[in-house]
Amino acid sequence: MLLAQIGLPVNKKMMLDSVFSLSYRYVMATWIKDFVMDLPLQPNGRMRMDCPVCGKKNTFSVGEENGQRLYHCFHADCTASGRTGFRLTKDVATHPLLKKATKLDTTDVTYCATFEMPGTFVPISRSQESVAYLKKVHAYDAYLDGRVDLRYDFQRNRIAYLITDGKRVVDAAGRTLTDEKPKWWRYGKSGYPFVCGSGRIAVVVEDCASACAVSSVLSGVALLGTNLLDSHVKVLQNYDKVFVALDKDATQKALQIVRKLQGIVPTNMMILNQDLKDMDNATRERTLAKYA
Numbered sequence: 001m002l003l004a005q006i007g008l009p010v011n012k013k014m015m016l017d018s019v020f021s022l023s024y025r026y027v028m029a030t031w032i033k034d035f036v037m038d039l040p041l042q043p044n045g046r047m048r049m050d051c052p053v054c055g056k057k058n059t060f061s062v063g064e065e066n067g068q069r070l071y072h073c074f075h076a077d078c079t080a081s082g083r084t085g086f087r088l089t090k091d092v093a094t095h096p097l098l099k100k101a102t103k104l105d106t107t108d109v110t111y112c113a114t115f116e117m118p119g120t121f122v123p124i125s126r127s128q129e130s131v132a133y134l135k136k137v138h139a140y141d142a143y144l145d146g147r148v149d150l151r152y153d154f155q156r157n158r159i160a161y162l163i164t165d166g167k168r169v170v171d172a173a174g175r176t177l178t179d180e181k182p183k184w185w186r187y188g189k190s191g192y193p194f195v196c197g198s199g200r201i202a203v204v205v206e207d208c209a210s211a212c213a214v215s216s217v218l219s220g221v222a223l224l225g226t227n228l229l230d231s232h233v234k235v236l237q238n239y240d241k242v243f244v245a246l247d248k249d250a251t252q253k254a255l256q257i258v259r260k261l262q263g264i265v266p267t268n269m270m271i272l273n274q275d276l277k278d279m280d281n282a283t284r285e286r287t288l289a290k291y292a
Contacts, residue, residue, distance in 0.1 A: 033084045036062055036071045038126075040117040040151070047119040050155070054078040115170050115188040120155035127152040129177055130159045137277045138284070139212035147215050148196050148208075158185060161208040163194050173208055173224055184224055191231035194222040201292060202239040203270060204257065206246050213277040217288040218243075226253040228260055237264050243291055245270035 035052055041064050051060035056075040063070050073080040124130050124143065130152050134140035142148045149162040151172070158174030171188035184207070194208045197215030204221050205211050211220025219239070223232055226246055236242055242265050246254040254269060261267040270291060276284055 032071070032080055033082070035122070036069050037084050038123050039069075039119065040121050041069065049119045051075060051078055051080060053080040115172075115190065117169070117172075118153065118155075118160075118187060120153050121151035121160055121172075122154055124150040124152050124159065127154070127159075127177075133159065133175075133177060134209075137209040137213065138279075138281060139209045139277070141281075142196055142212035142215050145216075147198075148212055156185065160187070161194055161212075163188075163190065163192050165190075165192055166195075173222075175208065186224065191229055193232045193235055194224065195235065196220045196222075199292075200240040202236060202242045203276075203288070203291075204236070204242060204244045204246070205276065206250070207277075210245075210275065210277045213279075213284060214245075214288055217285055217292060226250045228257045233261070233264060236261060239265060241265070242267040243270040244268070245272060245276060247275055248272070 032053060039047065039062060041047055041062060044064055046061070046063040048058055049060050049062075050057050051073045053060075054073060054075055054077065056073070056078065059075045059078070060073045060080065061071065069084040071080065071082060071084075124134070130150075131140065134143065134150070139148070143150050149169075151160040151162065152158075153160050153174055156174060157177050157180075159177065160172045160174045162169050163171040163173060170192055171186065171190040173194055174185040174187060176183055176185070194211055196208070196211040197219035199217070199219045202219045202221045203211075203214045204223060205214070206223060206226060208222045208224070211222040214220040221232070221236060223229075242261055244254045244257050244261075244267065246257075258267050258269055272287065274283075276287075279287065
């Protein structure tokens with residue numbers, strides 16, 4: 001019998017227990033390595049966080065060395081420890097010996113020197129609650145199409161929308177998945193608006209989900225509120241035309257923004273009967289096409 005040949009017990013109950021134990025250890029080992037590989041760690045960087053296995057506070061350490069990630073939980077009763085497989089860094093991927101073998105995509109995310117990605121950010125796919133919410137507000141398609149970079153903050157239980165200046169990640173805005181206040185949390189201090197889409201016509205909205213919802217037709221620019229800052233103006237002045245579409249309860253604020261921008265870039269109100277993120281896809285695209 002094969003099981004007996006490799007030294008596993010032949011007693012049925014013992015055999016099932018052993019197989020279950022081996023399967024459990026294999027699944028856990030695979031999961032923890034995937035978790036470590038998905039962490040937003042800079043090359044040769046290190047981070048410390050709560051252990052995803054035992055849950056103890058600030059005991060889980062991860063470091064990257066020569067393309068591998070080493071992880072270890074310092075809690076005495078936790079067995080989380082090991083290393084991931086070899087990870088191609090940008091330097092390794094561009095080595096002349098590798099260039100002969102295969103053509104590799106070495107594109108990497110560049111971070112602003114003043115913004116450090118929190119260690120609690122993991123891929124958005126690890127939170128089914130986040131995915132369900134993004135689908136509900138019609139923002140998930142923008143993620144699937146690569147128009148927005150999203151993460152899940154497992155510590156704050158927030159969807160994190162990464163904010164760029166066109167080249168670098170300079171900030172992030174987190175939307176709570178609970179009734180916690182504030183609804184939106186700004187992780188950095190860049191002052192940049194959240195931009196989604198690459199068109200020459202911008203739609204100014206309040207929140208990131210609305211910006212994602214309009215990005216299939218026009219560019220969405222989220223103020224993360226109703227106040228227009230100088231940093232917002234610097235971004236908006238680069239568009240050919242701007243439409244302001246704040247929520248219906250912020251009409252006076254929208255008019256103020258229109259008046260402020262009109263001397264800088266052609267700007268008008270977008271008259272809507274419903275918030276953009278609450279429209280179904282067909283209605284929203286028909287509505288936005290009138291302004292394209």
